Every structure is written in structure tokens, then in C-alpha cells.
Amino acid sequence: MSYELKVDDKETTDRAAGLSQGLLGTAADRPEGVLKVTGRATYAAEDMPEGTAFGVLVRAPAMGRVELGNAPAVEKLPGVLAVIHDKRMLRNPAQGMAGEAPVQGVAEADYVGQPIALVVAGSFEQARHAAEVMEVRCLGEIRPVSPGAVEPEVPEKKQSSMGDLDAAMAAAVHKVDATYSTSAMSSAAMEPHAALAWWEGDKLTVRASLQMLKYNRAELADSVGIPLENVRILSPYVGGGFGSKLGVSPEVVAAAIAAQQLGRPVRVVLNRRQVFETITRRSETEQHIRLAADGEGRLTGVGHDALVSNLPEEPFSEPVTQATPFNYEGAARTIGHRVARIHRPAAGSVRAPGEAVGVTAFEIAMDELAVAAGIDPVELRLRNIPAEVPGTGKPFSSHMLAESLNDGAARFGWADRAAEPRARREGEWWIGSGVASAFRVNMLSEAEARVVLGPEGAIVETDMTDIGTGTYAILGQIAGELLGLPQEKVEVRLGDTAFPPGSGSGGSIGAASTGTAVWLAAQEVRAALAKEMGCEPDDLTLKDGRATCGNISRDIAELISGESLEGHGHVQPGDASSKVKQATFGAHFAEVAVNDVTGEVRVRRMLGSFAAGRILNLKTARSQCHGGMTWGIGMALTEELVHDRRDGHMVNRDLAEYHVAVNADVPPLEVHFLEERDPWTGPMQVKGIGELGICGAAAAILNAIHHASGVRLRDLPATPDKVLAGLEELG
Amino acid sequence: MQIDLTINQKSYSLELDSRVTLLDAIREHVGLTGSKKGCDHGQCGACTVLVNGRRINACLSLAAMHDGDEITTVEGLSDGELSPLQAAFIKEDGFQCGYCTPGQLCSATGMLQEISEGWPSHVSDSLDGPYELSEAELSERMSGNLCRCSCYPGINAAIRSVGEKA
Numbered sequence A: 001m002s003y004e005l006k007v008d009d010k011e012t013t014d015r016a017a018g019l020s021q022g023l024l025g026t027a028a029d030r031p032e033g034v035l036k037v038t039g040r041a042t043y044a045a046e047d048m049p050e051g052t053a054f055g056v057l058v059r060a061p062a063m064g065r066v067e068l069g070n071a072p073a074v075e076k077l078p079g080v081l082a083v084i085h086d087k088r089m090l091r092n093p094a095q096g097m098a099g100e101a102p103v104q105g106v107a108e109a110d111y112v113g114q115p116i117a118l119v120v121a122g123s124f125e126q127a128r129h130a131a132e133v134m135e136v137r138c139l140g141e142i143r144p145v146s147p148g149a150v151e152p153e154v155p156e157k158k159q160s161s162m163g164d165l166d167a168a169m170a171a172a173v174h175k176v177d178a179t180y181s182t183s184a185m186s187s188a189a190m191e192p193h194a195a196l197a198w199w200e201g202d203k204l205t206v207r208a209s210l211q212m213l214k215y216n217r218a219e220l221a222d223s224v225g226i227p228l229e230n231v232r233i234l235s236p237y238v239g240g241g242f243g244s245k246l247g248v249s250p251e252v253v254a255a256a257i258a259a260q261q262l263g264r265p266v267r268v269v270l271n272r273r274q275v276f277e278t279i280t281r282r283s284e285t286e287q288h289i290r291l292a293a294d295g296e297g298r299l300t301g302v303g304h305d306a307l308v309s310n311l312p313e314e315p316f317s318e319p320v321t322q323a324t325p326f327n328y329e330g331a332a333r334t335i336g337h338r339v340a341r342i343h344r345p346a347a348g349s350v351r352a353p354g355e356a357v358g359v360t361a362f363e364i365a366m367d368e369l370a371v372a373a374g375i376d377p378v379e380l381r382l383r384n385i386p387a388e389v390p391g392t393g394k395p396f397s398s399h400m401l402a403e404s405l406n407d408g409a410a411r412f413g414w415a416d417r418a419a420e421p422r423a424r425r426e427g428e429w430w431i432g433s434g435v436a437s438a439f440r441v442n443m444l445s446e447a448e449a450r451v452v453l454g455p456e457g458a459i460v461e462t463d464m465t466d467i468g469t470g471t472y473a474i475l476g477q478i479a480g481e482l483l484g485l486p487q488e489k490v491e492v493r494l495g496d497t498a499f500p501p502g503s504g505s506g507g508s509i510g511a512a513s514t515g516t517a518v519w520l521a522a523q524e525v526r527a528a529l530a531k532e533m534g535c536e537p538d539d540l541t542l543k544d545g546r547a548t549c550g551n552i553s554r555d556i557a558e559l560i561s562g563e564s565l566e567g568h569g570h571v572q573p574g575d576a577s578s579k580v581k582q583a584t585f586g587a588h589f590a591e592v593a594v595n596d597v598t599g600e601v602r603v604r605r606m607l608g609s610f611a612a613g614r615i616l617n618l619k620t621a622r623s624q625c626h627g628g629m630t631w632g633i634g635m636a637l638t639e640e641l642v643h644d645r646r647d648g649h650m651v652n653r654d655l656a657e658y659h660v661a662v663n664a665d666v667p668p669l670e671v672h673f674l675e676e677r678d679p680w681t682g683p684m685q686v687k688g689i690g691e692l693g694i695c696g697a698a699a700a701i702l703n704a705i706h707h708a709s710g711v712r713l714r715d716l717p718a719t720p721d722k723v724l725a726g727l728e729e730l731g
Numbered sequence B: 001m002q003i004d005l006t007i008n009q010k011s012y013s014l015e016l017d018s019r020v021t022l023l024d025a026i027r028e029h030v031g032l033t034g035s036k037k038g039c040d041h042g043q044c045g046a047c048t049v050l051v052n053g054r055r056i057n058a059c060l061s062l063a064a065m066h067d068g069d070e071i072t073t074v075e076g077l078s079d080g081e082l083s084p085l086q087a088a089f090i091k092e093d094g095f096q097c098g099y100c101t102p103g104q105l106c107s108a109t110g111m112l113q114e115i116s117e118g119w120p121s122h123v124s125d126s127l128d129g130p131y132e133l134s135e136a137e138l139s140e141r142m143s144g145n146l147c148r149c150s151c152y153p154g155i156n157a158a159i160r161s162v163g164e165k166a
């Protein structure tokens, strides 16, 4: 049996309120924490079977048809087992939720750095050496590598317009018309992508570092050319993803092919430079934003046009304007989207694809409008909160932007802020503060899970992953809450495609989707327990291993008399998403210091106030927000992938040259969650929280830079050279 | 070549290719995979271990340079029970994915030792200690260990809770 739910309508009763264990919403520790702090959690490349051989990918130094000049000689080097140049190998990873092979084939290099062969040897050192001495030639012209060098595609479905924006701009009392740009960025998850593959007959098993196993299984089967049932993927621990592990990637397919060819296990781990080059990046963006407002700062028109890039044939393009249709008032609205097809490494989803960069640019523009209109930037936003999605009549499922702004402003001490920029100076440093709203669409995805209740406790099983997000914790909390068990009595097993298919981790869908599947599975077990007790499930109280119904109370283990009860949950998105607009909202506040002499910017403190429905675990949710806000610091100040102008290769493709925020870059971060229930997201009334923290965070910092120093930057990141040039202009 | 190492108080005699790094010797040849490889180039700190009590990036060092050395990895930080620092990392949520965590823990252990011995850092006011475990000192001294999940608030709270008791 299975408990099924299609989320078509709202659920206004708080169904968690009748539960007694008291686990939901607490700051419970991560149950896998002990394994992680003692070094016993095993990631993809670890736990090697006997006889594993080692593969190292070889990169294309240019573009065009690939020739491996000395492959026969390399195959004779000590320890080398094979040079593999197979047409099934991948050009770049599959895009999120593709469920089929991405572009395959390594006879041709479409970008500099593309994997074109795999060298396998008996030891890692032998394989690495052999890969280094491979003579690779690419016989082709250099193709366009800069967004400005090509006529961009204008996908019809991604253009929209209502009202007359030009007329609104002409009639506006206050307006902004400016172009903003954000740099290409890298996820740079700490665990490099890795795969360890072996075959038993025609069955393939791969340990891999991936986020969405049910899709990855299909992508891998399709790439290798075998039936889905013959593929098993194991990803019990994933060392960070942030979108970079959504789709099956080149090392996974290469390891599977090599293991098949050699008849022994093969491990392929990307080195850090390969992670940068062959794993999807966030596209750079150029965004033309127009805001028209009346004398009170009320928006009458909004224009947002984005130019992004990707390789030919890639279906993904950074959805920059995703929040623009619903962020603020504005009857006239024009949204544009253009894609430059260029030969830089593939672009794909990186934490909060779309809003991370789109909301950031828009929120800088809102700050410019506040300055132009002489209205406090918090107040300007409050004046423009729409009652429904503008122009559509569609209501919001829940909407707490105003509350977030007010709550954040009060806690941050916004009232003490000087209205004018350049009002506060400490020695060489200009001090100022900025605000930005946070928006992120909320999505539900199909998910299944199994819950088995036995005499010792419960076991939750799904192929869902925990990429650091806290899945192990929250799924255990949900099952424990419904079954009346303390968290240590619930074992959560993840990351194995032998388990029921969860949603996967990505797009902040995990908690609501797979969490609801676990909820349903546990409800089925509850119903069976109620039957044993001879009462209705609603009249059943389960707490600390005891079942109570009226004046009967029994030990759960005794009640099931040594047997086990199994429940299966299955949730699917339904009509809810067409009836209402679902999103998460928040407000970012930042205080910065800008050095008048060097142009250096230091973030002194940051505060975020967020509303994302019911928060399942305060501790892990807060950490997710810390992560997003810190990525905002990186985006604002240091993160920038540099591509060579001639051949598009990634110049700063390692952690020494690509600067993610380090400990000393991150000031105290304050995170607050507003009490919210979203009735349209299923019985738990939760929404996703993994990405909201980055959306707009960088804008709060850029706006603070302007408030501190008077320098308005529209080109991210705000590196010292740009800040200095701005300071010089101000004199 | 033969290399003798003591890892977490256990002796190992290894026959290794001269190109094997200390990190790969520990992970692949001894099989202690707690120490992580984030970059293999000294850029991230995931591979931090203690060599004769001092923290180093094990990926930047060849195993051959450590014949006879005493090495402590994350697996050696506790003995049955969690160490106070490990327990504090769980309590303060000083990790998410956990991949940088072994390096953070070894690094913090070495760092607390360095500060107690009066070693200055880039942000110290003078070259003569003693030094307080101020926010600035802590952050500066831990900045060789990247955490892309960005758990710095939890990492620092955990280290501070232990450092202040020490």
C-alpha cells in the first residue's frame, strides 16, 4: 500500500499541531554528525573495493577535432592499463533533472578544458603522469567565446510584456534606467566530483558525488547504454553540491565505461582545476533594468532584460528574471531573456539559479530608485509590495516580505541610519549600511519514501541525498514526530537508488518534497498502529515509544509484537502551483566599511530575516542561511570566473585564484525566521530554505557600499580597483 | 621506497612510489580516509593533519619527507568518546556537508596549541604574546581552512567554546 498525495489545494489545519513528540522545529543535532567529526562518513571516492584502478581525465587544450598523438606510447608506460576515448563519454554534466544523457562524444572539443580521454593505471600517480604526457591536438578554429561576439538567441517563450513600459518611463516622476553585470561563478563545493564504478555481470554500481539520484540513474543508464534497472548509484555523503552535482558528470560515465572495459573497479576523481573547467558554472549576466515610479515612489513600470550564455545545445539558461513577474508592483512590465551561444565551459544551476543574480541586480536598482526619489529604501520596498501577482490576479500562497523588512530593520537598528551617504567615517574607512529584499520561487517535486517501524525503532529509506542541507536530521525528525519516537530511535538511510526515489537535492525542494513523502509513509504506519489500538488515527497519541488512545496506553514495541509495520509515501505536485504563486521572502541588511585609500570593502555585520513556512530544524535551517549570506559576500566582493578573451578558457580555475569567502571575510551573521505556515505546500506547510539566503544578499552589500562611500557600482564583484575608481570620481 | 610512519599512535611500514603525497599515503595506502582532498594544492586546508604536533597541509608534502614522523589525523583526535572540540562542532553546527570538517578540526587543534604557545599571527598587534582568542585572531588563524558550506559562525563558536575552557 501507499499513501498518495497530489497537492491540489490548501490545507489549513495545522496537522502537526496534534502531534506529541515535540521534534519538529527544534534545533536538533545532525544525526550523522558523529560520523562526520570522526572522519568515518565515507564520500564517493572512499570505500574502494579490492583491485580498484585509477583513472585521470585528459583535457582539450583547444577546440576542434581531437587527435591523441601518442596514445599507443602512453599505453605502454609503467602501470598504464588503458587510454579510453569512447564516444559515450560526456562533454559536460547533464543539467538538473534531465533524466537523459547530456551531449556525448569526445572526438570533438567544444570548449577548452573539455574532457577528451581517460587514462587508467594501477596507481593514481601512474595515471596522473600518463595523463600529463598525453599529446593532445585539437584541429579546429577557435569559436566565439564572448557573449558580445555573437547575435544572441531570443527564445520566444521567455519574453513577456504587459502594459506600455515606454509610456510609463516617459511619465515617471522618478526612474532608473541602468545596466548591471554579474560575473560567472563557480559552485566550488569542497568535495571534488568523484566516481568509483564496478560491474557485476551486466549490473553497474557507482559510488558518486551527486545530488539527484533518480535522475542521475537514468542519465547514467542512457549514457552508458544499459537499462535503468541495471544501474545502482550510492551517494551516502556528498561533500557539498550547490547545483554542481545535479546531473551526472563526465567522471561518472568515464569510470563506468573504464570499469566495463577493464573488468575491474575504476575510480575517477576530478582534480580541482577539472572541477572548475568541466563542471557547470553560473553564467555571467548583463541585465538592463528600468524602473518607473510616481512621486511617492510607487512603481508604475518595470523592465528587466537579461543576457546570459551557454554552450550550443545546452537546454539551461540562467533564469535571471524568475522573481521579476511577482517581486513588486508595476502595471507595465517587460521581461526579456537572451542567450549567447558561446564556447566557454557549460553553464548550469548554481545555488538559486536566477534569483541569486537577478534579485541582486534588481535590488541594487531599487536602491537607486530610493536615492533618486529621496525615500528610505526600506519604506520604498514596503510601498511596492503587491497584493497579488501583478497583472494576473493570482494570489500568493503566503507572503511575508513586509514582515521580513520590518523585523529585520528593527533588529538591525535601521532607524539610526543616516539618510545621506558618506555620513560616517572612522579613520580611513567610510561606514554605511544597505538593505535588499530576498525572493525565491518555491517548488514541490515528486518524491517517495518508505518508513518501517520495528521493535527497535523506525527506519526511513529514500534515495534522497544530504549534501549538507540537513536531510538526515529533518527526515528523522518528521518520522520521529509522527511515530512518537525520539530522534535516536529513527535511522535515516539515504543516497541509494535501491531505496524509493526521493526528490533529490536541488532548487530548495528537498524538505517539502521528500519530507512530505516521509510524512505520508509514517501516516500509513500510524494508521496501522491505530487499527491495532482499535481507534481512529486522529485519536491516537504516540510519544516516547508509547501509544495512547483514550484510557488505553501501550508500549509500541509490544503493540506490534516483534513484527514490523511498513508505510510508503508518495507526493506529487498538483494544481496548487497553478492556483497560487508560491515563493519565499526575506530581507537582508548589511553594514560595510569602505577604505578610502585602498578601495577595500569589509563587511562588518549582516542580518537576514526570512519567511519560509514552517522551519523543520532551526539549527540546520540557520546554517543554510549562513551559507547563502556568505555566498552573497563572495558574489559582492570577490567571486569572478575569468575567461581568456582569445579562447575562452577559464583562467582562474582553482581555489587560490578564484576567491570564495574565507573565515576572516565573514563577520557575525544574524539569522531570524518569521513564524509562517504555507497552507499550499502540503500537510507540513513548509517551504524551501536552502537558497533564499543568497538571493539579494550581495545587493545589500553593494547598497551599503554606496551608502558608506557614495560609490555606486553596477558591475559585480566590487573589487578594490572599481571602488577606487568610483572614489576618485567623487573627488 | 620504504617509509615508516606513526599515525594515531600506530606504526605503519609502507612501500610507496616516491611521488605519493603524505595525504595519499594516509588515505589510500593506510586507508584512513577521514583526511580529505579538496584541492591537492595547498589551497583549501581539507587535508590538514598534525605532524609532530604541528598542523600542515598533507597534500603539499610527500610521504617520503615524513619517515619517522608522528602524525595525528581526525581519526586520532578522539578515542572512543568524542573530544570536546568534536562535540562542540556537532552542537554548534560547525559543518554541513562535513567535507572540510576533518581539516577544520585538526587545524583548530593545532591553532589552539599555537596560540597557547604565544605564536603571533598576521593580525596580532605585536610579535610578543600572549594572545587572546579574539574574533579577529580566531578568524585569521583559521582562514587557511575553506568551508564552502560557509559554516564559519558555527566553526568559530565551537572553537571558542573549547578554547575558552582550555
Ligand code: FES
Pocket (backbone or CB within 6 Å): B036, B037, B038, B039, B040, B041, B042, B043, B044, B045, B046, B047, B048, B057, B058, B059, B060
Ligand atoms: S587538499 Fe590539501 S590544501 Fe586542499
Ligand code: FES
Pocket (backbone or CB within 6 Å): A190, A239, A240, A468, B094, B095, B096, B097, B098, B099, B100, B101, B146, B147, B148, B149, B150, B151
Ligand atoms: S561543511 Fe561543507 S565545506 Fe565545510
